[in-house]
Amino acid sequence: xxxxxxxxxDRPVHVSGPPAPGGGPRVLDxxxxxxxxxxxxxxGEHFEIIANGCFLMDTSDGRSERLLVDAAxxxxxxxxxxxxxxxxxxxxGPHGVAHRVLxxxxxxxxxxxxxxxxxxxxxxxxxxxxxxxxDWHRAGPLSAVSGAALxxxxxxxxxxxxxxxxxEGAGPRRFDxxxxxxxxxxxxxxxxxxxxxxSPAGLAACRKRLTPGGVLxxxxxxxxxxxxxxxxxxxxxxxxTEEIPVVRGVPDVxxxxxxxx
Numbered sequence: 001x002x003x004x005x006x007x008x009x010d011r012p013v014h015v016s017g018p019p020a021p022g023g024g025p026r027v028l029d030x031x032x033x034x035x036x037x038x039x040x041x042x043x044g045e046h047f048e049i050i051a052n053g054c055f056l057m058d059t060s061d062g063r064s065e066r067l068l069v070d071a072a073x074x075x076x077x078x079x080x081x082x083x084x085x086x087x088x089x090x091x092x093g094p095h096g097v098a099h100r101v102l103x104x105x106x107x108x109x110x111x112x113x114x115x116x117x118x119x120x121x122x123x124x125x126x127x128x129x130x131x132x133x134x135d136w137h138r139a140g141p142l143s144a145v146s147g148a149a150l151x152x153x154x155x156x157x158x159x160x161x162x163x164x165x166x167x168e169g170a171g172p173r174r175f176d177x178x179x180x181x182x183x184x185x186x187x188x189x190x191x192x193x194x195x196x197x198x199s200p201a202g203l204a205a206c207r208k209r210l211t212p213g214g215v216l217x218x219x220x221x222x223x224x225x226x227x228x229x230x231x232x233x234x235x236x237x238x239x240x241t242e243e244i245p246v247v248r249g250v251p252d253v254x255x256x257x258x259x260x261x
């Protein structure tokens with residue numbers, strides 16, 4: 001397994017039994033939910049999340065998750081609109097504007113923590129479908145990573161399936177940035193249903209949820225020229241891919257695209 005938190009293994013990593021005599025991972029919690037099995041493991045000083053036998057992420061690095069949020073904010077070159085009347089606000093950035101960001105997937109919490117560190121994010125909505133993951137952050141081992149970020153008044157945790165939320169559940173709400181990290185990439189989804197997020201209809205729904213000039217940022221364990229073209233076909237502009245070098249194998253990437261003003 002490479003150091004970056006989402007580095008793609010050579011093959012899916014399956015949950016093991018008791019730790020090996022040499023010091024293998026230790027299972028802290030294992031749950032069956034509507035989307036299959038999720039497992040929290042401890043390996044040395046770090047935690048790992050496994051979904052349906054497939055390694056998702058761990059706490060060994062976090063560069064990928066931080067870049068996902070940083071790159072989206074950097075793309076928002078022009079000040080966005082403040083929050084809608086009645087919506088929660090937060091600290092203002094240098095332009096007096098509080099950007100609204102939707103983070104798809106709580107994961108190990110690095111993206112949320114990074115967003116909270118930046119005052120220009122005035123509203124931070126995290127959509128996570130696995131109740132177990134939310135529990136691990138609120139009252140479990142991962143609270144050591146995200147406890148302060150969860151307590152930030154700008155943070156909102158929504159327990160929902162991201163695909164459904166983007167298409168239907170968000171109502172009239174729109175965001176200045178969508179930072180999506182629920183799979184190992186558009187071409188390696190955790191569950192089959194997630195594929196709908198990267199389909200023409202799913203990308204159209206993402207575009208609809210963005211404010212004019214808003215940014216879509218999608219994490220992936222490998223580059224995808226096909227996904228870049230899908231973004232262009234969906235009407236996004238400024239499509240580009242930013243790489244995060246890894247110890248071995250292909251780099252992690254963040255796909256970036258903008259909604260026209």
